[in-house]
Amino acid sequence: MNARRRGLAWLEDLPVVTEDGIRLGHVFEIRSPGRAETEPSSDSRRVDCLLCGRRGLLERLGWKEPDALAIPWSSVVALHAHAVIVRGPVDSFRKLDAYRSETR
Numbered sequence: 001m002n003a004r005r006r007g008l009a010w011l012e013d014l015p016v017v018t019e020d021g022i023r024l025g026h027v028f029e030i031r032s033p034g035r036a037e038t039e040p041s042s043d044s045r046r047v048d049c050l051l052c053g054r055r056g057l058l059e060r061l062g063w064k065e066p067d068a069l070a071i072p073w074s075s076v077v078a079l080h081a082h083a084v085i086v087r088g089p090v091d092s093f094r095k096l097d098a099y100r101s102e103t104r
């Protein structure tokens with residue numbers, strides 16, 4: 001997985017699929033620890049997790065919180081131009097609310 005050379009923005013909107021072929025939704029956010037950066041940086045950052053799920057119009061407009069799964073970066077086994085492949089059963093991934101309460 002050599003995503004660092006390309007940056008990570010290309011992962012956004014890619015489908016997330018388990019090794020068993022179960023679709024979990026699309027990547028809509030890439031999380032890393034620390035303060036948010038508003039300008040491009042040449043410094044590398046450790047990726048903590050990917051947020052993925054299905055988002056409708058209200059979620060895209062920011063009027064409703066998405067029903068998201070937090071996929072730990074350690075579960076990512078392959079990055080392809082057409083999908084992010086993750087290892088683990090669907091019920092092993094935490095919902096966004098559980099992720100938020102653990103990182104506070």
